[in-house]
Amino acid sequence: MSDGWKITCEGLTVRYKTGESQTTALHEFNGSFVPGKITVVFGPSGSGKTTLLKAVGTLLKPTEGRVGYNGKNPYELPKKELLALRREIGISFQQPVFVSQLTLWENIELVLNSSGKLNDDHRDLAVSLAKRLGIEKLLSKKPHEVSGGELRRASIVTALAKDPSVVILDEPTTYLDEESSERVVEILRELREKGKTIVVSTHDPELIRIADVTYRLRYGRVLDSAVT
Numbered sequence: 001m002s003d004g005w006k007i008t009c010e011g012l013t014v015r016y017k018t019g020e021s022q023t024t025a026l027h028e029f030n031g032s033f034v035p036g037k038i039t040v041v042f043g044p045s046g047s048g049k050t051t052l053l054k055a056v057g058t059l060l061k062p063t064e065g066r067v068g069y070n071g072k073n074p075y076e077l078p079k080k081e082l083l084a085l086r087r088e089i090g091i092s093f094q095q096p097v098f099v100s101q102l103t104l105w106e107n108i109e110l111v112l113n114s115s116g117k118l119n120d121d122h123r124d125l126a127v128s129l130a131k132r133l134g135i136e137k138l139l140s141k142k143p144h145e146v147s148g149g150e151l152r153r154a155s156i157v158t159a160l161a162k163d164p165s166v167v168i169l170d171e172p173t174t175y176l177d178e179e180s181s182e183r184v185v186e187i188l189r190e191l192r193e194k195g196k197t198i199v200v201s202t203h204d205p206e207l208i209r210i211a212d213v214t215y216r217l218r219y220g221r222v223l224d225s226a227v228t
């Protein structure tokens with residue numbers, strides 16, 4: 001599958017049910033995420049950023065509305081095509097998900113394997129990203145043996161090692177020091193050059209500054225959006 005996924009959201013609404021109560025985390029979001037652009041979603045804590053990223057990344061089926069990948073609704077695709085699409089989506093969340101019994105490197109290989117990309121090219125890409133983010137010496141450690149910021153960087157490496165067409169990073173620079181944050185910004189600029197579709201949520205002014213398109217959320221609604 002080649003690069004070049006345009007993702008379009010129409011009336012995207014997500015409600016969470018907890019017992020009797022219900023939270024509408026996202027209200028009728030309309031917007032798009034295009035190849036070769038960095039789209040940044042920002043807004044206060046609880047405004048719906050992670051929810052939007054999960055829905056865009058096909059990890060959360062919207063309660064109402066739709067997400068289109070080049071016009072196709074992922075949930076209407078045959079299962080095989082949906083799996084192929086998900087292989088082209090690299091996601092890193094605020095709370096990274098790792099298998100605790102495996103080393104960081106084994107976790108990276110696990111994701112590469114599940115994406116059908118466990119080969120030397122992708123291993124080399126993982127190593128070079130790990131070097132750039134300063135965690136190459138930690139790859140033999142298990143997730144509980146490294147710090148929160150180191151795990152965050154390992155999660156970014158895991159998402160990007162499969163060289164996905166769509167890159168979704170949830171607050172990638174949170175817990176990172178200045179140097180690591182700068183490296184993340186540098187990597188995002190390169191991914192933009194390569195024509196990836198990039199969706200980032202953040203509170204980081206530097207990431208907002210490099211955005212081509214922004215959506216500011218509040219209480220699950222778009223307060224404003226801008227194209228720079």
Ligand SMILES: Nc1ncnc2c1ncn2[C@@H]1O[C@H](COP(=O)(O)OP(=O)(O)OP(=O)(O)O)[C@@H](O)[C@H]1O
Nearest residue numbers: 016017018023025044045046047048049050051052
């Ligand atoms: N699984 C869930 N069940 C119930 N409510 C949830 C769930 N996940 C999120 N919420 C609620 O949905 C709203 C949006 O949450 P979300 O995590 O999308 O916000 P956010 O903007 O990413 O916040 P933060 O900046 O703190 O990460 C919040 O009110 C949150 O409490």
